[in-house]
Structure formats: structure tokens, C-alpha cells
Amino acid sequence: MAPFLKRFVSFLLLCTVVYVLLIGVMTKTNIHPPIHHNLPAANITGLMFRDLHQAKKTDLLFVGSSHSYRGFDTRVYDSLGWNSFNMGTSSQTPRHTLALLDTWLDSMQPQLLVCEVYPATFSLEMDLLEANLNIMANDKWQPYFKDLLLMDADLRLFNLTVATRIRNLMGWEQGMSLDTVMGTDQYIRKGYVESTRKGFTKELHDGTPSDVDFKQVEALKSIVRLAQIRGIHVMLLQLPVTASLYASYKNQESFDSLMNSIAPYQNLNGRMELVDTIHFYDSNHLNPAGAAIVNAAVAEVIGTPAKWKKDYR
Amino acid sequence: MLFNSTAFLFFLPAVFLLYWFVCNRSVFSQNILILVASYFFYGWWSWKFMGLLLLSTVMDYVYGFGVASANQRKARFFLWLSIINNLGILALFKYYDFFASSLQHGLQQLGIQADMPLLNLALPIGISFYTFHGMSYVFDIYRKKQVPVSGFTDYAVFVSFFPLLVAGPIERAHHLLPQVQRGRQFSYSQAVSGCRLMLWGLFKKVVIADNLGGIADIAFEQYNAFNGISLLIGVVAFAFQIYGDFSGYSDMALGIARLFGFELLSNFRFPYFSRNLGEFWRRWHISLSGWFRDYLYIPLGGSRRGSLITWRNTLVVFLVSGLWHGASWNFIVWGGLHAAGFLMLMVLPGKASDYNDVVAAKSRFPMFGELTGMLFTFSFVAFAWVFFRAPDLAVAVDYLENMLRSLLLNPEANLHQIYGKSALLYILPLVMADWYFRHDERELKVPGKSRWVRWLFYALLIFLIGMFKYADSSRFIYFQF
Numbered sequence: 150m151a152p153f154l155k156r157f158v159s160f161l162l163l164c165t166v167v168y169v170l171l172i173g174v175m176t177k178t179n180i181h182p183p184i185h186h187n188l189p190a191a192n193i194t195g196l197m198f199r200d201l202h203q204a205k206k207t208d209l210l211f212v213g214s215s216h217s218y219r220g221f222d223t224r225v226y227d228s229l230g231w232n233s234f235n236m237g238t239s240s241q242t243p244r245h246t247l248a249l250l251d252t253w254l255d256s257m258q259p260q261l262l263v264c265e266v267y268p269a270t271f272s273l274e275m276d277l278l279e280a281n282l283n284i285m286a287n288d289k290w291q292p293y294f295k296d297l298l299l300m301d302a303d304l305r306l307f308n309l310t311v312a313t314r315i316r317n318l319m320g321w322e323q324g325m326s327l328d329t330v331m332g333t334d335q336y337i338r339k340g341y342v343e344s345t346r347k348g349f350t351k352e353l354h355d356g357t358p359s360d361v362d363f364k365q366v367e368a369l370k371s372i373v374r375l376a377q378i379r380g381i382h383v384m385l386l387q388l389p390v391t392a393s394l395y396a397s398y399k400n401q402e403s404f405d406s407l408m409n410s411i412a413p414y415q416n417l418n419g420r421m422e423l424v425d426t427i428h429f430y431d432s433n434h435l436n437p438a439g440a441a442i443v444n445a446a447v448a449e450v451i452g453t454p455a456k457w458k459k460d461y462r
Numbered sequence: 463m464l465f466n467s468t469a470f471l472f473f474l475p476a477v478f479l480l481y482w483f484v485c486n487r488s489v490f491s492q493n494i495l496i497l498v499a500s501y502f503f504y505g506w507w508s509w510k511f512m513g514l515l516l517l518s519t520v521m522d523y524v525y526g527f528g529v530a531s532a533n534q535r536k537a538r539f540f541l542w543l544s545i546i547n548n549l550g551i552l553a554l555f556k557y558y559d560f561f562a563s564s565l566q567h568g569l570q571q572l573g574i575q576a577d578m579p580l581l582n583l584a585l586p587i588g589i590s591f592y593t594f595h596g597m598s599y600v601f602d603i604y605r606k607k608q609v610p611v612s613g614f615t616d617y618a619v620f621v622s623f624f625p626l627l628v629a630g631p632i633e634r635a636h637h638l639l640p641q642v643q644r645g646r647q648f649s650y651s652q653a654v655s656g657c658r659l660m661l662w663g664l665f666k667k668v669v670i671a672d673n674l675g676g677i678a679d680i681a682f683e684q685y686n687a688f689n690g691i692s693l694l695i696g697v698v699a700f701a702f703q704i705y706g707d708f709s710g711y712s713d714m715a716l717g718i719a720r721l722f723g724f725e726l727l728s729n730f731r732f733p734y735f736s737r738n739l740g741e742f743w744r745r746w747h748i749s750l751s752g753w754f755r756d757y758l759y760i761p762l763g764g765s766r767r768g769s770l771i772t773w774r775n776t777l778v779v780f781l782v783s784g785l786w787h788g789a790s791w792n793f794i795v796w797g798g799l800h801a802a803g804f805l806m807l808m809v810l811p812g813k814a815s816d817y818n819d820v821v822a823a824k825s826r827f828p829m830f831g832e833l834t835g836m837l838f839t840f841s842f843v844a845f846a847w848v849f850f851r852a853p854d855l856a857v858a859v860d861y862l863e864n865m866l867r868s869l870l871l872n873p874e875a876n877l878h879q880i881y882g883k884s885a886l887l888y889i890l891p892l893v894m895a896d897w898y899f900r901h902d903e904r905e906l907k908v909p910g911k912s913r914w915v916r917w918l919f920y921a922l923l924i925f926l927i928g929m930f931k932y933a934d935s936s937r938f939i940y941f942q943f
Contacts, residue, residue: 150482150648157657160917167921168928302468304931 169311176312177321193218193331194238195287197340201236202289204339206258209233209451211340212246212372213265214280216388219434220265223339225444234259235340240280242270243368248296249284250375261382261457263447264372266414268387268404271369273360277301285309290317343437349426361400366407373412382457385414386450389443391425394432421446463506465714466667473503478721482648489645493619496722500624504588507628511586514551515622521547522596523617526610529603537604544600548593555583556590560789588628590786594753595621599635601757608635616642625718629711631729631749638726646723656720658920662895662906663713665923669930670888671706674699677885682851685861690868692880693861699885700851701844705734706892708747727752732820732896734843737835739803741817742843750786754779773808777801787850792858796849803842820900 197218208231211221217237226233234257236249246264254262269275281297282305288294290313298306315321329336333346369385376383385408389395395418398404408414421442423429428439435443451457463469477499485491505512521544528540562578569576599620602608611617619642626633681688681696688696712729719726727749736742743751759779765772777798784797821836822828828836845862852858899906908916 153648153650153653160920163917164921164924167918168925171922171925304468304928308928 169315172308172311173315173319176316177319192283192287193334193336193342194283196329196336197236197238198288200339201234201253204234204257207232207234208260208454209263210254210257210259210261211235211237211263211265212241212250213237214241214267214270215239215434216267216390217241217265218340218342219344220388220440220443221263221341221447222337222343222440222444223341224337225441225448227339229448233339237265237340238280239283240270240276241284242275242277242280243365243372244277244300245280245284245297247368247372247375248293248300250372251296252291252293254375254379254381258379259381260454261384261451262372262376263451264369264383264385264412266369266385266387266408268398268400271361271365271404273362275362275365278303278305281306282309285313288313290314343440344430344434346430346436349429350431361404361407366411369411383412384451384457385412386447387414387416387418389418389421389423389435389439391429391432392419392423393425395419415450417443417446417450463503465711465718466664469506473499474718474721481722486648489643490613490615492646492722493615493642496619496623497615500619500622500627503624504622504627507587508584514555514586514589515592518548518551518593518596519618519621520614522600522621523611523614525600526603526617529600530610541600541604544597548597552589552593554581555585557785557789559583564791591630591632592621592627594632594750595635598632598753598757599639602635608639611639611643613643623719623724625715625724626726629708629715630747631712631715631727632753633727633749634753638724641724649723652720652723656717658906659713659717659720661717661920661923663710663715663717665927666706666710666713666892668927670892671703671710673930674703674706674885674888677880678703678851681880682857682861685857685864688864689879690865690870691882693865694869695880695882695885697844697848697865698889701734701840701847702885702889702892704847704850705730706888732900734840734893735821735836735896735900736839737817737821737832738839739800739807739842742839743800743804744818750783754783758782773805776804776808780804790854792849792852792855795855795858796846799846799849803846823901 209226211217211223211233214237218235219237221233221235221237223233223235236246236253238245238249241249243264243266250262278301281301281303285294285297285306286309294310294313298310333344335343335345337343373383387408395401401416405414405416408416423439423442425432428435428442430436463473477495481492481495485495501512501515504515525540525544525547529537529544531537531540559580559582562580566576566578599608599617603610611620616639620633620635620639623633623638623642678696678700681693681699685693685696709730716726716728729747729749731745731748733742733745736745759775762775762778763771764775780797780801781794782797784793784795784800787793787796821832848861849855849858852861895906908919910916
């Protein structure tokens with residue numbers, strides 16, 4: 150028995166070394182076998198994190214899913230005299246937002262935190278992996294990564310953690326070119342991404358899953374507390390999706406009432422003249438024309454710092 | 463709990479260490495540990511069905527004593543009681559809704575309106591496997607191949623031993639029970655060979671089967687959108703997916719059992735190198751084929767009562783085997799197709815029982831005749847898999863129709879294409895490894911004496927498993943049966 154265990158442990162050590170070395174080789178050479186995620190690579194989220202690491206104090210901070218980074222145009226708010234930043238990432242749920250804000254809120258010191266809330270990100274069926282992979286592949290190694298790892302114990306996340314750590318330790322991210330155009334996405338500035346996709350892709354949808362993940366609700370409450378302790382005003386915003394997708398939602402009323410019970414909340418669906426095929430490029434995402442209309446409305450809803458003090462906790 | 467899940471990564475070493483370090487003083491304590499671990503393993507999926515497993519175990523344990531009676535009438539009574547109970551459990555959980563809805567549909571076709579109540583029960587995982595274990599025990603006692611075991615723990619371990627509990631191999635009482643009852647010593651070579659088997663099984667499941675499953679799923683779910691070549695690729699991908707998935711599971715089961723000092727029945731012997739359908743069924747899901755041969759085909763008269771009875775028995779075995787896989791008409795058609803193929807083989811010159819040796823036994827490559835036989839057999843088996851994989855008969859027929867129409871009549875149709883390169887990437891290593899090791903039981907022994915070379919190869923396999931892992935714990939196809 151003892152020889153077996155001894156050799157088994159030696160073999161495990163060898164495996165660990167081989168595993169780490171080969172991930173290192175893949176990270177350096179950018180070899181991406183047909184695995185189901187990419188190791189760290191240039192991405193629009195990488196550009197957002199690069200800007201975030203250089204960002205200073207901000208007035209307005211936006212957080213949320215792809216609705217957020219494709220919706221809140223930081224140029225609009227900057228032109229109104231506010232310094233804004235959009236920390237939205239793909240499929241970001243409140244649990245991810247909480248992990249990010251734990252790290253960044255103190256350095257950003259926003260006056261108003263705008264949380265984009267989207268029913269699907271509160272669903273039990275929400276895939277947490279996409280957001281985790283997207284964040285970890287694009288940020289430098291940070292202590293909050295352990296929260297992401299614990300959130301979804303997936304081997305792919307572990308692989309990515311190893312790859313990110315190696316990349317940072319070796320300083321390989323310095324040489325990564327981050328092009329502002331990625332396929333049909335154009336990174337504008339301070340987290341805002343515009344799509345150059347033409348036309349509208351119709352998608353089938355069976356409505357938002359109705360089972361709410363209360364861990365997400367608790368995370369949102371924690372975000373509100375985290376901000377309030379620091380004297381930061383918070384508002385929750387649900388951004389418009391296509392009318393056909395919105396009509397398919399099964400639990401919108403209860404979602405509205407849940408959000409209202411947590412913080413000042415506005416649902417912008419149906420509040421402005423948007424046409425599915427003109428202002429969206431798919432069921433979920435605004436195109437630049439749609440984003441322009443929505444940002445004008447959002448600016449009005451947000452109002453002035455005097456209003457924040459009055460209306461938003 | 464799945465063999466490819468994170469939970470199992472902690473479960474297995476914990477049980478292994480307790481087994482050899484804490485419970486190594488007596489067989490009884492080792493068996494108790496295995497029993498507790500097996501119920502924990504099963505309960506991880508659903509604790510509610512642990513009661514059903516226990517009930518099935520207790521029933522067959524008790525019936526075993528009755529069947530052993532010298533009084534023939536009493537023995538026969540308990541034998542039938544066991545059959546009725548086991549098949550009753552299966553009928554209730556697995557088949558009732560299928561037969562009720564089929565009857566309702568049939569009556570509606572005749573213009574009779576009938577509203578059959580459906581139970582909509584969840585199918586307990588592994589039910590087809592552990593009920594067959596129980597029946598094998600009672601049958602073996604009835605045929606005087608086995609005496610009833612006195613210790614309930616021993617019998618319960620035989621039924622619920624966790625490596626084979628949910629997807630086999632379907633063990634025989636006379637093979638496994640003696641191993642449960644006798645003392646087990648740790649064997650270095652057995653443990654190492656178990657680790658090799660587990661690693662190869664995991665590789666086949668995670669790297670090959672799960673990734674081919676992605677290709678097959680796209681083809682079968684959107685078969686209207688793809689051209690004939692793509693649908694053909696989908697069928698081949700599924701053929702290797704199910705082989706990698708199920709043989710991978712079986713290898714892991716055998717490997718895990720070896721870690722605890724047990725030898726389980728082999729379930730696969732390179733089935734896609736079979737030169738005819740008869741050989742295929744001696745190499746595919748061997749433990750089930752053997753079960754049906756011993757407990758259904760032979761009691762029905764086997765091949766000893768003339769051609770007609772032999773054909774009838776063959777047909778019955780294949781149809782029942784189809785139904786065993788699932789309560790659905792497409793499984794019955796799948797069984798029927800294999801029956802038809804087998805019967806044709808029986809009337810053709812040369813017997814279905816030919817080819818007991820390994821293909822290209824004394825050469826590196828197969829002879830032309832062997833190669834043709836292998837390709838023909840694989841094509842037939844893959845064709846039948848369409849009925850196995852499709853959600854219902856209509857989809858299977860549509861799938862085949864779309865594939866053949868596109869291939870034969872309109873190959874340039876403006877349809878999407880699945881590229882075969884990615885499927886080949888997964889299929890080729892499996893075929894090459896199987897061909898290389900076809901003379902032996904699969905164990906993936908790397909040739910050469912240098913331990914470092916062997917270890918580096920195994921470490922590379924582990925790296926590939928880590929890189930190609932599709933999801934945290936994708937289920938095994940045979941869990942649904």
C-alpha cells in the first residue's frame with residue numbers, strides 16, 4: 150500500500166507540473182485548442198479593465214450585464230458634465246457585481262451607482278460561468294477572483310485562473326495588443342461598447358425563467374448596503390429589450406415589486422418609442438440608434454445630484 | 463454522484479483510504495463501508511429513491527431462501543414472486559406511462575375515446591441495472607449455480623456496489639458474490655491497472671464522448687437545417703459518442719472496483735472492429751447480452767428446438783433488449799432492426815457465431831474481407847443508432863429521409879454544413895488506441911520500460927481531460943436506462 154500511495158503522490162506532483170507548464174505554453178503562444186473557453190485573450194472586456202485600472206474618481210458608475218455596456222454611453226454623461234464609467238461585463242449578475250464592487254468601489258468613489266437589473270440574471274438557470282470566464286480572462290489577478298472561483302467550481306475556471314496567474318507573473322499581458330474593434334463590436338471609451346452590426350436578428354424566446362435565485366437577490370441587497378455605507382446613492386434600472394421579448398416575460402410584475410423593495414427602481418421598458426427592428430440588433434441589445442434614445446431617457450431619469458440626494462438612497 | 467464530477471473526486475479517495483486503512487481488519491467492516499458508501503453515492507443523486515433500492519434488495523434477499531427450497535413448487539412460487547416484484551417495479555416506474563399512452567393512442571385510432579391516467583413518475587437512476595442484479599441472484603439460486611447468502615450485508619453489497627450501481631456492468635451473483643464474501647488483500651498491480659482503466663475511461667467520456675455529443679446534438683436537434691453529409695457526420699459522431707460514453711463508464715467502473723480488490727465482468731471488447739453483427743453483440747454491452755442469453759434466450763429454448771423457435775427467441779431477445787433501454791417505440795424499432803440483421807445473418811452462409819478471435823489477429827492491418835465486414839457492420843449499427851438517438855420515431859424517419867434525400871438527390875442543397883474535421887479529431891485517437899490494444903483487455907498500458915515516459919503520457923491525458931472538459935458533470939447516456 151505504501152509504495153502505491155508514494156508513487157501516486159509523485160505522479161500527482163508530476164501531473165501538476167505538466168498541467169501548469171502546458172497551460173503556460175498555451176497562454177504564451179495563444180494556442181486555443183477546440184476547448185470551450187478561451188484562455189486570456191484580447192477582448193473588449195480587457196479594454197474596459199485597462200481603462201478601469203487607470204480610472205480615477207467618478208461621478209456615475211454603471212454596473213450590469215451586456216445590456217449595461219452596450220446601453221449606457223459614457224460619452225453622453227461626460228458631455229453633461231459628469232465623469233462616468235461603465236463596469237458592465239457579459240452576463241454579469243449581482244453576485245459578480247458585488248465581487249467587482251468590493252474591489253473597485255473605494256477607488257472609484259462614485260456619487261451615484263446605477264445598477265442595470267435584468268430578470269434573467271436573477272434566474273436560478275443563469276449560467277454563472279460565462280461572466281466568471283469573461284472577467285477572469287480579462288482582468289489582472291485580483292483577490293476577488295477567489296470569490297468568482299467559489300461561486301462556480303468549474304474546471305474551466307480553474308484552468309483560466311492558472312493561465313491568468315502565469316500571464317501576470319510572467320508579465321505577458323504587457324505585450325497583448327488590445328484592438329478597439331473586435332468583430333462587429335467597437336469599444337468606445339470607459340466601458341461603453343457600440344455594435345456595428347447591421348440589421349436585426351430575430352430570436353425565439355420562451356420568457357424569463359420564473360425561479361428567482363435568492364443568492365442574487367441577497368447580493369443585490371449587499372451591493373445597496375455596500376454603497377450606502379459609503380454614502381453613495383443607488384438606483385436600479387431595467388433597460389429596454391425588444392417589445393416581443395419583454396412581452397414574453399412571465400414574472401415581470403413580481404420582479405418590479407422585488408426591485409422596488411430593494412432600492413429606487415425604474416423599468417424603462419415601454420417608456421419610449423423604440424422599434425424592435427430599428428433600435429435593436431437582437432432581442433436583448435440596443436444598436437447605436439436605440440442607445441442614443443435610451444441614454445437621453447436615462448439622463449433624464451437620473452437627473453441632477455440634487456435629485457440623487459432627494460430621490461435615491 | 464457521477465464519476466466525472468468534482469464530488470466524486472473527493473468521495474473516491476476518502477472511501478479508498480478508509481477501506482484499506484481503517485476497515486482492513488475484516489471483510490465485514492470493508493463490506494459495511496462499501497454499503498454505506500454505495501448508498502451515499504446513490505443518495506447524492508436522490509435520497510428519496512434509496513428506499514426503493516433497499517426494498518428491492520430486501521425482497522430478493524428474502525426470496526432467495528424460498529427459491530433455494532427443496533420443495534420445487536415453493537421454489538417456483540418464490541421465483542415468480544421475485545420476477546413479478548422486479549418487473550413490477552420496472553413496469554411502474556419505467557413502462558406504465560408508455561404502455562398507457564400507447565394504449566390510449568391505439569384506442570383513439572379505433573375511434574374509442576379513453577382517458578388513461580398517467581403517473582408521470584421520475585425514473586429512479588439505475589433501476590434497470592439493480593433489478594437485473596436481483597433477478598440474476600434469484601435465477602442462479604433456482605438453477606443451483608448459487609446458494610443463498612446468509613449475510614444480508616454481503617447480498618446488499620452485491621446489488622448496490624457503487625461502481626456498478628447505476629450503469630452496470632450487470633454482474634452475476636456467481637461471479638461477484640464470492641468476491642464480496644472472501645477476504646481482499648491490497649494488490650499494487652491491481653490498483654495500478656485500476657487507475658489506468660479509470661484514466662482511459664475518463665478520457666473517453668470527457669474528451670471524446672462529450673465533445674462528439676456536441677456535434678451529434680446539433681445534427682439531431684436541427685436536422686432540417688443541415689445537408690446530408692452533415693447528418694451523416696452526426697450519425698457517426700453519435701455512434702462514437704455512445705461508445706466512448708458507455709465503454710468509458712464501464713472502464714471506470716472496472717477500474718474503481720479494482721481499487722477495492724474486485725474484478726467485474728468486462729462490458730466491451732472493441733465492438734466497432736466486429737466483422738458481422740453476431741460478433742458485434744459479443745463485444746457490445748457484453749454483460750447485458752449475456753444476461754439475456756442466460757436468463758431469457760436459453761430458458762425460451764435457445765437454438766435447440768429448430769430454426770423457427772430459434773428465430774422467434776432471437777426476435778424476442780432483441781425486442782426485449784430494445785425495450786430494456788427505454789419505454790419508447792424507437793428503442794423497440796432499434797431492437798427490431800438488430801433482430802432483423804441478426805436473423806439475416808443466421809440464414810446467410812456462414813454462421814452468426816463465427817469470428818470468436820480478434821480481427822487481424824496475426825497482422826498489423828485487416829484483410830480486405832475483414833475490412834469490408836467491419837465497415838458493413840459499423841454502417842448497419844450506425845444506421846440503427848439513429849432510432850436510438852432520435853427523441854421519437856417520427857424524428858428518426860425524418861432524419862434518415864433528409865439525410866438520404868440530400869445525399870442521393872440534392873447534394874448541393876443550400877443547407878448548413880457540419881465539418882467533419884472536428885469529429886475526426888475525437889474519433890481517430892479512439893479508433894487508433896482501440897486498434898493498438900485490440901489483443902488485450904483495454905488498460906492503456908504504454909509500451910516501454912521507462913516509468914517517466916509512461917507517467918508523462920498519463921499526465922498528458924489528464925491535461926487533455928482538463929482542457930476539453932465540456933461541463934462540470936455531463937451525465938452518462940446509460941444513466942437514463
